[in-house]
Amino acid sequence: MTISLLVVEPDETVRDQLRAQLQMSQIAMSVLYSAAQLMNRVELECPSAILIRAEAPMQGERDALRRLRQAGYDMPVFVLSKSDEVVDKIVLFELGADDYIVDPADLHELTARIKRAVQRAIRTLCDAPEMREKISFGGYEIDFATRRLIRNGAEIALRSSEFALLKLFASNPMRLLTRPMINSQLRRSESQNNSLDVAVCRLRTLIEDNPSSPKFIQPFVVLYHHAC
Known part of the structure; x- marks a missing residue:
């Protein structure tokens, strides 16, 4: 399985260091310099996970995370920040962050966290039964x-x-x-x-009784151009 990680990091040196580590773990990395364009990039790219650099006051990062979750995207999101303030962590967790790493971070540990989160998400989606109404x-x-x-x-x-x-x-x-x-x-x-x-x-x-004219799974143009 190829993991694609979208990294929101303005510092080129940090990006280069992270890219070198991710390549050794076979994680594909794409870059975004600001959280302001996060939603546009996710709609085009749909990464396996997202890593966001967030520094005080974190308003742009908070807004981006809020919009991401409100839109229904639920890939794992990691926040990397020099802030060790508990309130910052709590707010970002409440907005939907999956993990908060205080910088400086060990890149080996960060990579392991990303791989584990993506693998766990896949297993949960595909394998775990749900106790919910039929x-x-x-x-x-x-x-x-x-x-x-x-x-x-x-x-x-x-x-x-x-x-x-x-x-x-x-x-x-x-x-x-x-x-x-x-x-x-x-x-x-x-x-x-x-x-x-x-x-x-x-x-x-x-x-479907007639797959070419489905009643249940409708063939919207924006969804599927492929004919059955």
């Missing part, structure tokens, strides 16, 4: 506790990636989900768009 639609029933799709008492076999995609759609009824949004929720990179098309087409084949 969802029914069009004669189908999704059992989140047993991770099964059932129709007329019979189970329809789904791959883990397909169940994760179905769960995402079922949890967001009547909501337009863009490619970057789906990729973020499923911890995918933009390079995996072809496999996303395949998974969507397979789901349509399994649950």
